[in-house]
Amino acid sequence: MRAAVSAFLGRYRGQTRVHTDSDLRVFLRWCADHDLDPLAAVRVDIERYVRWLQDVRRYQPSTVPRRLSVVVGFYRVCVIDAILEHSPADYVRRPTVPAESRPSDWGTCSSKP
Template sequence: MAAFPASASTVVPTDQLVLRAAVYAFLGRYRGQTRVHTDSDLRVFLRWCTDQVLNPLAAARVDIERYVRWLQDVRRYQASTVSRRLSVVVGFYRVCVIDAILDHSPADYVRRPTVPAESPTLGLGHLQFEALLTTARLSSNPNDFALVALLGLLGLRIFEACGANIADLGEGTATGYCACAARAARSCSSRCHPRWPEPSTGPPTTAPAGRSCATHSAGGWTDTPPPADSSTWPRPQGSGCRGCIHTCCATRS
């Protein structure tokens, strides 16, 4: 780890070798980007221990509490960031206990900050977004303006915008839309399957046995065949739920 560098011409102390093995054992539980982010959060804790002249394997609960206070009062991190980095420390010490490096974890009873259910992050204001559009338009790379327009004007998420294709773009009655697969799946899952007994667009008001979203043209998300009298059902506009009027289902067909 960068917090405990070892020169090739010097002998590495035993406690650093044990710490290095503990770190490798902990990071070995992850892979990909999760491993990268976990490694980054653990490095912050190890650097803090170095600044405090503290051996992480000899830390006590009060030291972990001091680390949390440092994240909150000195680094001014949000509660979600503090909770995530504390979770990495808790997981690290838990692996140390599993591997019999420590008898008990000093982070077991550390109180975590309360994370609000709703994100406190605010979106861009009207003038801020206009300035962002102007800056992107003046960029030498035309992809910058296209990405900002997709994110800000169409409300796409970053992975949806990066995975969109030029054939997915279209124009509705009042504004543009992007019928990429990720956006269609997100919209359909949140709007096309209301909880019973909310109003439905179909004529029946009672659900017969074995009923699902299946139609004659689509098997439905439960793979349950439609009832025998489904010939009287109205044809859906898309390939989603019966009688669905949402554009997202129509674009998925």
């Protein structure tokens, strides 16, 4: 597990690494609290984690997808590094973020030539 976490976090630097580490620790703590080996998780476990973020921890609607993205990225690296055969987060539905919860700079990119 330590090798998997190190490989994942090794892709980040500076404050991005600090925030990514924090988000991953929330997931790993949740796994420990639920007696779940993160490397043995299945899709339904990741979906339960998302519901926990929403219903128990009551994170802001924009925080839940960010924390889920970290989990998805962690499992993607586990597959790339042949730690896992497939990612349990592959088909987890991403929560929608209401427009009023999005950062003000979302959608400011223009597709005009």
